[in-house]
Amino acid sequence: xxxxxxxxxxxxxxxxxxxxxxxxxxxxxxxxxxxxxxxxxxxxxxxxxxxxxxxxxxxxxxxxxxxxxxxxxxxxxxxxxxxxxxxxxxxxxxxxxxxxxxxxxxxxxxxxxxxxxxxxxxxxxxxxxxxxxxxxxxxxxxxxxxxxxxxxxxxxx
Amino acid sequence: xxxxxxxxxxxxxxxxxxxxxxxxxxxxxxxxxxxxxxxxxxxxxxxxxxxxxxxxxxxxxxxxxxxxxxxxxxxxxxxxxxxxxxxxxxxxxxxxxxxxxxxxxxxxxxxxxxxxxxxxxxxxxxxxxxxxxxxxxxxxxxxxxxxxxxxxxxxxx
Numbered sequence: 001x002x003x004x005x006x007x008x009x010x011x012x013x014x015x016x017x018x019x020x021x022x023x024x025x026x027x028x029x030x031x032x033x034x035x036x037x038x039x040x041x042x043x044x045x046x047x048x049x050x051x052x053x054x055x056x057x058x059x060x061x062x063x064x065x066x067x068x069x070x071x072x073x074x075x076x077x078x079x080x081x082x083x084x085x086x087x088x089x090x091x092x093x094x095x096x097x098x099x100x101x102x103x104x105x106x107x108x109x110x111x112x113x114x115x116x117x118x119x120x121x122x123x124x125x126x127x128x129x130x131x132x133x134x135x136x137x138x139x140x141x142x143x144x145x146x147x148x149x150x151x152x153x154x155x156x157x
Numbered sequence: 158x159x160x161x162x163x164x165x166x167x168x169x170x171x172x173x174x175x176x177x178x179x180x181x182x183x184x185x186x187x188x189x190x191x192x193x194x195x196x197x198x199x200x201x202x203x204x205x206x207x208x209x210x211x212x213x214x215x216x217x218x219x220x221x222x223x224x225x226x227x228x229x230x231x232x233x234x235x236x237x238x239x240x241x242x243x244x245x246x247x248x249x250x251x252x253x254x255x256x257x258x259x260x261x262x263x264x265x266x267x268x269x270x271x272x273x274x275x276x277x278x279x280x281x282x283x284x285x286x287x288x289x290x291x292x293x294x295x296x297x298x299x300x301x302x303x304x305x306x307x308x309x310x311x312x313x314x
Contacts, residue, residue, distance in 0.1 A: 025240075026240030026241065027240075028185055028201065028236060028240065030187040030199035030200070030201035030234075031199050032189040032190065032196070032197035032198050032199040033189065033197065034196065034197070039189070039191065039229070039230050039231075039232075040189035040190065040191070040197030040230065041189050041230070041232055041234075042187035042188050042189040042199045042200070042201075042226075042230075042232075042233065042234050043187070043199070043234060044185065044187035044199075044201065044234040044235070044236050044245070045236075045245070046236065046240035046241075046243055069199075072196070073196050073197065073198070073199075074196075075196075075198055075199075076199065077187075077198075077199050077200060077201040078201070079185060079201050079202075079203065082239065083182075083183030083184075083185065083203035084183065084203075086203055088201070088202070
């Protein structure tokens with residue numbers, strides 16, 4: 001375990017925003033199945049994303065497990081970065097938009113940051129627009145204290 | 158997107174086993190809450206792990222969300238590696254063992270690979286022993302075909 005000193009909250013926020021705006025990056029997206037037959041199950045998959053107007057935008061096939069889970073469940077938990085320099089995000093789904101008819105701001109913002117454009121991939125894709133409610137960032141055990149940078153959608157710093 | 162040629166199944170299995178045996182690595186662990194009040198929710202966290210007798214061994218506090226979810230739900234979805242060189246694992250919980258009384262094979266195997274030993278961390282930790290049922294490995298889009306290396310607990314290669 002490295003023994004770097006813990007970052008300040010301001011530094012963690014700056015590092016978090018750098019991760020959220022990095023081009024052609026992926027984010028881990030965990031979602032839970034609805035309470036149909038049997039127990040709920042977690043799904044997990046890495047996805048391209050865009051950071052557009054303080055929202056995380058994903059693009060997935062409308063019938064993918066992630067889309068089906070989040071259209072019903074409306075909450076996701078996201079992980080960004082390597083496991084020992086992580087940003088953990090709890091987020092609410094605030095919009096599900098057909099890729100063919102989504103507002104240009106969302107679609108262009110996604111395409112500008114991700115390394116593909118679902119509008120060029122044919123029909124069947126949706127944008128999932130997620131609003132972060134809690135953001136935490138830490139590297140090693142010495143950064144667990146002070147890891148919460150946002151709560152109830154409000155940055156602390 | 159890189160244009161490396163797709164790996165063979167044998168190479169993907171070798172790369173997967175290298176990831177599963179790497180010392181002091183973390184794995185992303187997604188679990189779903191039980192169907193109590195409200196909708197199920199996914200939890201996601203990076204955790205140290207050991208690969209012991211073809212099982213993934215995690216060590217967590219007994220009252221952590223991951224432990225509570227998996228003791229009830231018995232199924233996890235795990236992600237290993239960077240997002241563009243991933244191993245995705247669906248796994249069943251086959252044992253939950255108190256860290257203080259777990260068999261030495263599990264506890265020593267975990268301590269030998271992870272960078273900490275829950276037996277030295279005081280009471281309250283449990284080992285979660287997970288048996289993979291499906292394993293998939295891919296890097297870029299050209300590796301989506303042939304990504305499934307194990308199904309129903311059996312390696313294809």
